[in-house]
Amino acid sequence: MRSPNTTVDPSMNLTLNDSAKWVIEASLGVQNPNSLLEKFSQNRKVDDPTRALLLTFYGILVVIGGVGNALVVISVVRKPVMRTARNMFIVNLAVSDALVCCIGTPLTLMELLTKHWPLPDWPSLCKSCGAIQAISIFVSTISITAIALDRYQLIVYPTRPGLQTMGALITMFFIWVTAFTLASPLYIFRSLKTHKVGLLGMDILSFCIEDWPITNGRAIYSLFSLIFQYLVPVLVVVMAHLQIHKRLRGRRRTTRKTPAILIAIAVTYVISWLPLNVFNLVADFSTDPILDEKSMTITYAICHMFGMSSAVSNPLLYGWLNDNFRKEFEEILCCGRKKGQKNTNMRAKSRKVDTELTALAHLEQTVTANTKTSQCSQVF
Numbered sequence: 001m002r003s004p005n006t007t008v009d010p011s012m013n014l015t016l017n018d019s020a021k022w023v024i025e026a027s028l029g030v031q032n033p034n035s036l037l038e039k040f041s042q043n044r045k046v047d048d049p050t051r052a053l054l055l056t057f058y059g060i061l062v063v064i065g066g067v068g069n070a071l072v073v074i075s076v077v078r079k080p081v082m083r084t085a086r087n088m089f090i091v092n093l094a095v096s097d098a099l100v101c102c103i104g105t106p107l108t109l110m111e112l113l114t115k116h117w118p119l120p121d122w123p124s125l126c127k128s129c130g131a132i133q134a135i136s137i138f139v140s141t142i143s144i145t146a147i148a149l150d151r152y153q154l155i156v157y158p159t160r161p162g163l164q165t166m167g168a169l170i171t172m173f174f175i176w177v178t179a180f181t182l183a184s185p186l187y188i189f190r191s192l193k194t195h196k197v198g199l200l201g202m203d204i205l206s207f208c209i210e211d212w213p214i215t216n217g218r219a220i221y222s223l224f225s226l227i228f229q230y231l232v233p234v235l236v237v238v239m240a241h242l243q244i245h246k247r248l249r250g251r252r253r254t255t256r257k258t259p260a261i262l263i264a265i266a267v268t269y270v271i272s273w274l275p276l277n278v279f280n281l282v283a284d285f286s287t288d289p290i291l292d293e294k295s296m297t298i299t300y301a302i303c304h305m306f307g308m309s310s311a312v313s314n315p316l317l318y319g320w321l322n323d324n325f326r327k328e329f330e331e332i333l334c335c336g337r338k339k340g341q342k343n344t345n346m347r348a349k350s351r352k353v354d355t356e357l358t359a360l361a362h363l364e365q366t367v368t369a370n371t372k373t374s375q376c377s378q379v380f
Contacts, residue, residue, distance in 0.1 A: 041202060043114050046297055051113055054301055058109050061308050065101035068315030069094040075319070075328035082328065085168035086154075089147045090318050090325075092172045096139035097311035104133040105308055112297050112304075117192065117206040126192040126208035134183035135176075138229060140311065142175045144269060145233045147318065152240040156247050182228060185221055189213065219284035222277075230277045238266050265317050272310035275303040 044051065072094035076082045107129045110118065119125055150163060163171075194206045212218055241262040279300060283290055291299060319325040 040115050040205065043116060043118055045113055045115050046294055050294065050298065054109065054112065054298075057305060058105060058301075061305060061312055062101050062105055065105075065308070065312040065315075066098060068312060068319070069098040069101065071329050071332060072315050072319045072325065073098070074332055075325055078332075079328065082324065083165070085163045085165045086147075086150055088165065088168040088172060089143055089150060092175065093140060093143040093147065093314055093318065096136050096143060097314050099132070099136035100140060100308060100311040104136045105304075107133055108304055109301075111208075112301055117208045121192060121194065121206050123192045127187045127190045129208065130190045130210070131183050131187035134186050134225075135179045137307075138179035138182050139175060140314075141229050141233045141273070142178060144265075144314075145236045146171060146175060148237045148240040148265075152244055155244050182225075186210070189217065216285070219281075222280045222284040226277045226281055230273050234266075234270055237269055241266050261317070261321050268313050268317060269310060271306070272313070273307050276307040279303045 039045065046054070073091055076087050076091050111129075117126065119129075153160065154162065189210055189212050190208065191211050192206055192208050193211075194204055196203060197205055210218055212221075214220075245262055283296075283300075289296065320329060
């Protein structure tokens with residue numbers, strides 16, 4: 001901390017008014033105050049190499065996750081036979097993961113890279129950005145839990161009536177309602193704050209922040225999120241898959257493949273969301289900053305990418321490892337080649353049928369000419 005008699009560095013080439021005192025206070029702790037002005041004027045929180053690296057990694061995850069989850073949705077929409085009750089849960093998971101990849105992740109990346117609010121100064125837009133990210137994550141985790149419970153009921157209690165399509169749709173509706181409810185604090189307590197700083201070229205700066213009405217409100221919500229978005233789903237998924245594994249143990253056709261899939265699903269979920277939840281908890285309960293701005297941004301980005309990897313791996317775990325979905329994926333990705341092969345196969349099959357009919361006609365003539373008709377029964 002600075003001493004009371006510290007003065008503003010004269011090297012600061014700033015034009016300030018009285019309302020910009022908070023910028024002065026912030027600049028006093030910076031070795032090169034002009035770099036602070038540059039960051040705000042360019043609206044960049046990190047340097048160019050770090051920015052490029054984050055954009056690259058996030059871009060790869062967004063593309064892979066978006067394509068993978070789109071394939072899951074298309075696979076079910078294009079064929080009625082795929083529209084089963086259980087596939088509805090997988091589609092719901094794919095939709096939420098697509099939201100995570102295509103909307104939530106770009107919004108998070110925007111907040112990581114910018115010093116102040118870069119979008120239009122609409123309070124509702126600020127509120128919605130935080131809520132959309134939370135809703136998509138809650139829907140994804142609750143859907144994974146619902147899939148685990150559905151598989152548990154199907155395998156452990158096979159004699160009980162199975163879930164029908166209408167029941168699955170009703171369950172999905174409640175999943176989204178629950179997610180909206182759990183994410184509502186981020187909409188309610190998130191607000192857009194505008195500061196008239198009077199800087200040259202930057203008269204007004206806006207910030208989208210969480211303004212909690214109680215002390216440690218954000219920390220309490222992080223703990224709440226840890227319980228309902230991570231601990232409870234992890235407990236349900238792990239316990240359900242353990243019971244499924246015990247039930248299937250000893251069956252020849254499932255001994256090798258099924259346990260590996262169940263373990264992969266549980267382990268992937270645990271590893272994906274653990275870093276982000278731990279980071280949020282530590283950062284929110286800490287009274288002092290745990291890292292400097294750049295290190296904080298990079299650390300959070302790494303933890304967030306771990307969480308986002310769940311949205312990328314889910315199409316593989318719930319889609320590609322499923323024989324029906326894998327067949328649909330192959331048809332969608334190779335539709336042109338498949339169509340050509342299908343036409344070729346049809347022509348080959350037609351030629352084969354013509355040949356067989358010709359041979360059969362020749363055989364009929366031979367049999368008819370043969371006086372020993374009693375042997376015909378041995379041929380046909």
